[in-house]
Amino acid sequence: MKIGFIGVGGMAQAIIGGLLKAKTFAPSDIIVHSHRLESYGPYAKAHGLQTAASNADVAAASDLVVLAVTPNVASDVLQEIEAQLVDGQKTLISIVAGLSLANMANVVGENVPILRTLPNVNVEVGAGMTAVAANAHLTGDDLAAALRVFNTIGSTTTLAEDQFGVFSALAGSSPAYIDFFIDSLSRAGVKYGLSKDQATKIAAQATLGSAKMVLESDKIPFALIDQVASPGGSTVAGLLAMEEAGLMTAVVKGIDATIKRDAGGPA
């Protein structure tokens, strides 16, 4: 089975990195092409991937065709590969935020099996969170093959398309927000004399462990907060100071802005 990537930017490289680490595909079964040879050529060489001379050549050589370009060029790129997809023998996988199954089918044809996905950057370390929605033509072994791509590099969840906007904010964009939180925690450590490197490792491990506790214990986050905040102790003092500065409101406002922009609102 061959997988081809059209667009080899940050997100495609995160997926490819995860797939190589998980050994889901051999490097020689991964084909790439993007806008500029100077951008995808050295990357392909460094990882032993195949290159194709055009977007259409990627589609011709692949069983799974991953659309990983920016949203503004997605429609033009789909037109370039329509002839390779129209007979319905290959599966189109899109990672493009905001691009619906119907819009893709309008360009490549109604019979093409399509998986709309929204992965997050954590696929690179096998800890991704990916939303998936398949069209009616993607079934059986073909659906399993497309889902396997994302199941081997993290968790997947099937989602109605009208929920992709909120998912994109909560899982697609949130690694940036969580990294912002980790950096803030680390900077506070630096304020009190820790080195940035040590403070970042401490903050990141505390974040990782807290996420594991939420996922693996049967407690909701508020119960875990209570478990940490000893009566009359330091944690409750910190929590109240953070809330006075509006932590929860700041997070929800950030998600509001993310969803608004994803839906086509102004930057």
Ligand SMILES: NC(=O)C1=CN([C@@H]2O[C@H](COP(=O)(O)OP(=O)(O)OC[C@H]3O[C@@H](n4cnc5c(N)ncnc54)[C@H](OP(=O)(O)O)[C@@H]3O)[C@@H](O)[C@H]2O)C=CC1
């Ligand atoms: N970053 C993230 O965390 C996430 C991103 N996404 C989605 O992934 C997609 C890619 O995002 P991201 O990787 O961040 O963006 P990047 O800007 O890093 O990558 C965009 C890629 O598209 C390529 N490209 C542009 N025009 C063309 C074209 N005409 N033909 C072929 N390739 C082209 C670029 O090529 P070149 O470099 O050669 O110019 C580049 O490789 C977006 O649609 C985004 O919505 C989804 C979930 C998470």
Ligand SMILES: O=C(O)[C@@H]1CCC=N1
């Ligand atoms: O910033 C973006 O537009 C994309 C969508 C989700 C994560 N990155």
